Amino acid sequence: MRVFESAGTEAGDGLTRDCLDPLVISRLRASFSSIVSTEHGHHRLTTTFYATLFAEHPEFRSLFPAALDQQSHRLFQALQFVIDNLEDVDRVLGFLGQLGRDHRKYGVEGRHYFASGHALLVAVQSSFTQAIWTPSLTAAWTELLDLLLNTMADAADNDDLPAAWGATVVDHERRLDDLAIVRLETDSPIPYGAGQYLSVQIPQRPRMWRYLSAAIPANPYGQLEFHVRRVSGGWVSPAIVNETQVGDRWLLSSPLGGLEVDRESGQDVLMIGSGTGIAPLRAQVMEMAMRSNNPRVHMFVGGKYPCDLYDIETLWHLSLSNPWLTVVPVSEEDEDPWWHTTPAPEAPPGLHQRLQGQLGRVVARFGSWADRQIQISGSPAMIKTTVYALQGGGTPPELIRHDPLI
CATH class of the missing domain: 1.10.490.10 (Globins)
Structure with missing residues (x-):
């Protein structure tokens, strides 16, 4: 269910959609x-x-x-x-x-x-x-x-949905030293659309709500997955990565965000995600994989080091079983830092090998992408530099979509 929708044909006292000249x-x-x-x-x-x-x-x-x-x-x-x-x-x-x-x-x-x-x-x-x-x-x-x-x-x-939903942590996986994947089951299913994000409150930081993107589509069992990276100096993300335990009770608020694939436009799709910003893109391609007919999707997945491509194997598996999906890994550095000793996974035969460079510039080298629906997800700095690189390469700005940087 897509929750990013207009608030009606009118807003308030006679203020219509076209009221601002x-x-x-x-x-x-x-x-x-x-x-x-x-x-x-x-x-x-x-x-x-x-x-x-x-x-x-x-x-x-x-x-x-x-x-x-x-x-x-x-x-x-x-x-x-x-x-x-x-x-x-x-x-x-x-x-x-x-x-x-x-x-x-x-x-x-x-x-x-x-x-x-x-x-x-x-x-x-x-x-x-x-x-x-x-x-x-x-x-x-x-x-x-x-x-x-x-x-x-x-x-x-005028909303008839709950103001907040309760959820229980059922799994906490430390994928990197500073990154965790948290899986929850909500008390009742939340009607969010793949690509949206939700406001969450954790017991370790009461009254401190933070926005997290769902990394899987909504399902009737109320299962949710969030990818969280520890922010230096932050209050909530360090607690999620370091302190969250199975059994913790979270609160989640109404879905937000407007990232979605317009299937009726006939246009193919370009997705660009960095770090945990891949979560809303991942949820969308997972939902698309449940359908028989999809537009082509080129997904560029970036990080500073190869190890920052922490979920690349999941995306490769999706690509192998869905020929409409092409995944292109990109890292700024060619080697991992010395403290990360786990070897980077090798791309399966026939899939795109990892490229090196700044993510936005790498994508822009492939052309203007003027025939695509374009979604960008990542940190505010990453989104701004990627938008700048794409527009510098001739991408029409009206094709680029990203959620508000809040």
């Missing part, structure tokens, strides 16, 4: 760009928003985690995604609807969104000097924030 979009983009380019603009906007919100509604503070750094980052990235995709209103409404459903895990309801509009407008306006802020900017941002908040409120108040 090109002039309004231009004003919004220019003003947001000036915030991004200003030193500490990101920090000023989010800090002002939360300070204003909690001053106006002190009771809202209990809905948020004690530390707001992750929350602030996600707020800014969500605004960035909306601003970047204003011409694709269906995509924006789908994204906002997902966020509205996801935020129910905090106890957020529609009324909380309606009460937040003034704080958001104050935060945006505070990023400009009084001389630069104009009535036309006030009108443009008021229109956008009405669309944003009404869509999220409507999604939060």
